[in-house]
Amino acid sequence: MIVEFILNGEDVSLKADPLERLSDLLRDRFGLSSLMSDCLEGICGKCVVFLNGRLVNSCLVPAFKVRGSEVITYEGFKSTDAHEAVARAFEEAGVELCGFCDAAMFLATASLLESNERPTDEDIKETMSSIYCRCTTPSITLKAVRGVIESKMGGKYDRAR
């Protein structure tokens, strides 16, 4: 089947098996290596992308569901002000990331603050625990997410930018 969708602001089209994983399409066909294919079961959270504005585990999304959608990966998110705010807050909080899941962490932070401008500590820990990370804990990343909120720059992620 032909799958047409918007990827990081650009119209794209490709031939795919209807059940092919979105994570495979993005990594193998578009060379978007920021997302990791780790567990392939929706557990580790390392393959997250925005699908129509909602953060999803792309390993669980079949190609046929992507038709007509808007997909934003970390590569697309990186050019936004929201990314800058999140990255700075993590740095200022002294959170050291090895690079294996920082893309997923940043996207999860932006997604949380887009849906909830005033999350509680529990909300933040719950969100961050959806990303399996060997380098940090949800308590460590809490400080960074709080930093984004305090800078008042993480509230709205304008997907059009």
Ligand code: FES
């Ligand atoms: S690879 Fe998708 S959640 Fe783990």
Ligand code: FES
């Ligand atoms: S930053 Fe190293 S595993 Fe998450």
